[in-house]
Amino acid sequence: MAAIHDFTANSLAGEEVPLKRFEGQVLLIVNTASACGFTPQYRGLQELHQKLSPRGFAVLGFPCNQFGAQEPGDAGRIEEFCKSNYAVTFPMFAKIDVNGSHAHPLFDYLKREKSGLLGSSIKWNFTKFLVDRSGKVVGRYAPTVRPENLTKEIEALL
Known part of the structure; x- marks a missing residue:
C-alpha cells in the first residue's frame, strides 16, 4: 500500500x-487557486509555513483549475502571482487535477485516507489535508477553514 512519501509531484x-524529501515533517497539503474567493488564504498558509517550518512543518501547494476555472494561468503566472501578492516561500507544485480520472495519485490517496462530509471528492479550492511526521493523513479541512485556525492541530503534531 502506498504511503504519502512514496509519491512524486x-x-x-x-x-x-x-x-520523500518531506519525510519526518508535518505537512499541510492544499489545492490552491489564484482567482478564488479563498485565495487570500495564501497569506495564512505562508504565515503558518514561516512560523512553524523551523520546527519541521511545511505547506505544500497544488494549483488546480477544476473549480470554476479559477487557476487558468501557466506555471510562470502562478509562481509570479503567489510571490508578488502573498510572498509565498512554501513549495508550490505544477497544476494538477484533484478529482476525476486524471487526478494526481497523491490526491487520490489523500481522499481515500480522509473522506469529506460529502464523500471522498474534493468540493472546491483550498481543501486542506494535515499529515503527521510519519506520513499518516490525520485531518481534512474544508475550504472555509482558515489556515490560522489549524495552528493548534499542527503544533500538537510538532
Missing part, C-alpha cells in the same frame, strides 16, 4: 520532487 519549475 512536479514543481512549478517542472522538476520532479519526491515527497
